[in-house]
Amino acid sequence: GGRLTAPQATLSSLLQPAALHLRQASGALDIVPLEYSRALQGNAESQAASLKAVQDARAEVTLATPLNQLFPDQVMALDQAFTRLEGAVRQKQPEAAVKFRLDTVRAQLDVLSRRAQIDR
Numbered sequence: 001g002g003r004l005t006a007p008q009a010t011l012s013s014l015l016q017p018a019a020l021h022l023r024q025a026s027g028a029l030d031i032v033p034l035e036y037s038r039a040l041q042g043n044a045e046s047q048a049a050s051l052k053a054v055q056d057a058r059a060e061v062t063l064a065t066p067l068n069q070l071f072p073d074q075v076m077a078l079d080q081a082f083t084r085l086e087g088a089v090r091q092k093q094p095e096a097a098v099k100f101r102l103d104t105v106r107a108q109l110d111v112l113s114r115r116a117q118i119d120r
Contacts, residue, residue, distance in 0.1 A: 078109060
């Protein structure tokens with residue numbers, strides 16, 4: 001809160017929910033490596049769980065709507081990274097390949113999170 005006259009404050013209050021969605025996206029991604037390693041051992045439920053975690057994370061980013069307007073390029077790059085990660089999980093690519101895709105998504109997510117922390 002604080003001085004409403006400062007446009008900075010208005011922007012940060014606008015971005016706060018968006019930043020929260022990004023944190024929740026990051027939390028959803030934490031599930032992926034664990035479930036995916038089980039999926040590769042032939043566990044169909046873990047395969048579904050790792051895919052759902054990726055989709056949940058992606059949905060959270062979609063809900064961070066102000067970021068789409070403010071940083072369209074970053075959001076698009078992140079979306080493409082999600083597409084590749086989702087594809088890798090669906091195709092049951094080797095763990096290293098999925099980890100690489102996941103790291104790429106996380107890196108993009110971090111960039112966006114830093115952008116969303118306008119007031120820091």
